[in-house]
Amino acid sequence: MDITALTFNERDEFKRKSIAEKAISLFQAEIDISPMVIDGSWGTGKTEFCHKLINLMNEQESHHLIYIDAFKADHANEPLMTVLAEVIKILPEDGCKQSFVKKALPAVRYSLKTIAKAGVSHLLRQDAADVFDDFDKQIQQAADKTLDVTVESILKDHVEAEKNLKALQEAMAEIAAEKPIVLFVDELDRCRPNFAVDMLEIIKHTFDVNGLQFVLVTNTQQLKASVNHCYGAAVDAQRYLDKFVKFTLSLPATLNTGEYNEIPASIEHYRNLVNGSPILEELNLGECGTLRTIDTMIAVNRLSLREIETIVRHIEIYVTLTQNGYLKTNSIFGFKMLAAFSIVVYSINPQLALSILNKELDANEIGKVLGKSNLSSDLQGYPDEQELICYMLGITAKYSSDTFKPSEHEADTWKQHGAAYFKGANWRTDDFSKVCSNVINALNMC
Template sequence: MDITALTFNERDEFKRKSIAEKAISLLQAEIDISPMVIDGSWGTGKSEFCHKLINLMNEQESHHLIYIDAFKADHANEPLMTVLAEVIKVLPEDESKQSFVKKALPAVRYGLKTIAKAGVSHLLRQDAADVVDDFDKQIQQAADKTIDATVESILKDHVEAEKNLKALQEAMAEIAAEKPIVLFVDELDRCRPNFAVDMLEIIKHTFDVNGVQFVLVTNTQQLKASVNHCYGAAVDAQRYLDKFIKFRFELSPISESIPKQPQLAALEHFQQLVKSGKQVPDERAEDESLEYLVIKSFIIQQKLSLREIETFYRYLCVANHISPNFFNDDLKGNQLFKITSLMMFCFNPNLLDKIRRREASIIEFSEFIGVRKIDPLFDGKILKSEQLMVVLFVLYDSFHDKEKFVLNEESLKGWNELINQYFDSSISYLEGYKIIEATTEILSLGK
């Protein structure tokens, strides 16, 4: 599905339209909130939200709305060119467009480039005191006979760059006076650190223009890492970003689709994927199904993102396509191991490999599936199905560190009865390994 064409009317399972409406009202208000950041961790649906917001705002026809995929552009290493090229695209084919291009080109071709070649690549980013300090360093390092020429050249380049920059800003202001501009810069957190930081600084120093606003769609934690990569761990990345970001809000991982019963958006996303697709039987997303209970527990304890949910669902579809009987198993224990094997294949292949080599620790396995302890049985019923897998390996296998899970005689009797219910009466720990191996074979497109 083309997410660029999506609207909240077509799909809004996480009830984010009201958030978009409030963001639009801020962009239209006389409040200095640019750059504004739509924050969120990897895979929380930021890009889809961004496109829906743009399409919603487009209905009002009040602004030039420009979308920039920074990740696609970072190979060119020219954030200024990236932004200007997208601005030019929205201008009408008339004299105003030609005029803007003529004013923009010198700022890119001459001013900024010559400063970089002169050895003061960060000149436009720095405060006056920093610029003076850079001059001092260059003067100290230059030979006496070249000092005058070097300083004069740098000053000329700086003056020319400032002149061209001012012309560019005036051209942008003229366009924005007729129709304000909002630029949405997406995927900044996926860019190379240098490009991401350069983009921030270009936005601050070049596009500080009335009527021009920026919305950054990114993960600020990753931006902090980019800042520290460029300027060192000693730099306070949060304070650095505070110089650039005027307002940020975070997309919540919680869905409020059921009043007073908020759940992780990831859970709802998984259910929607299963119900809207045809590859996985619908009942696998029902609350009472064994598979869903295990999947639900895993999603919550691993805090899977929306993108990770889509990955997991895709692997479910692959398994069901390659092996049409993947879900058709009368033994509930087999289903437990199939789903868990698929989870490991997706998210922890190293653990899967260690289990297959019989080198895993029971602690590693139990933590992966979210089992911190073995609960006492209640009227002979299991509280969490995934605990059964841990008990199975504790009882029948030579996993390392089994002493963490100590079972008394009464508990042993109850668990053995459950094992016989979930598997056939001849079950041994080898059956769990057989299922893990078979599932791995399916997902590896083996025999």
């Protein structure tokens, strides 16, 4: 599915339409929120939300909407050109484009003179042809002239810079006066630090124009790392960003399922993907109990939406390679539980998966991915699945085997519980890691 064409009506499994509607109300209000940040960690669905928001705003036809994938433009190393190129695309084909280019050209020429001629030529070869023919020709003429980088020339250019900048801002203000502009800059957190910081500063100092609003779709933590990379660890990156960012919208990591019950959005994503997979639909993974183990691992490890997609892809690969393997509908529950655990480990912690194969398992590492640090001291009833997996794999672990070793008077009880999960199976062993090894080997196509 083309993500750029997605709408909330087609898919809104994380109930984010109301967030988008509130964001739109801010764009339309007389509040200075630009630049605004749509913040989220890696793989939280920021880009999809951005496109759905744009498509929702398009229905109202109240703004010019511009989308920039900053990561794709990163190679050009010239954020001013990147933004202007997209602005030109929204202009009508009458004299408006030529007029804007004429006013913008001096500012662009000044920007080009601050980089080496070789860099300018590379930039023009890569991007100018895609922008606008007349714009291309005029900038090329500027680049073909000898770029005087002496101190005297730079000082003279600087005297003109304010005049050129004002002309560009006036040209932008004329466009925005007819119809406000919202410009979305996505993937800034994936860019080289210098480009990301340059983009921030261009937005702040060049495009501070009435009627023009910027939305940065990014991971704020990564953006802070870019600031520190450029200016040093001693710089307070948060205070630096506070000078640029007016408002931050953080995409929620949880989903309200009704009756004040919230679950991580990633768990809902997992369920939707499993239930919607034609490969997995007949396995009833959401009903056989393995869902509880995977739910816990998703929550404990705070997995992103992209990591969930990787897990489900690996489940599909496993059942395809093994013709369902341990996840068959009629398979013994213990096999299903350990298979689900093994696939998640293979997806999110390859080093742990390798230690299982090499019989160099550290019981503490098992506990970490399952959110357990020890066994219940006074077991009442049945242990939960995660605790039981820690027991099953911990008792034969090469390292830290005492972590999940039951007390002497409860050893038989734990052994009985472990056996109960494999009731009806012909397989008998105390080395439950063999099941995990089989699953991991299958994924490795061994």
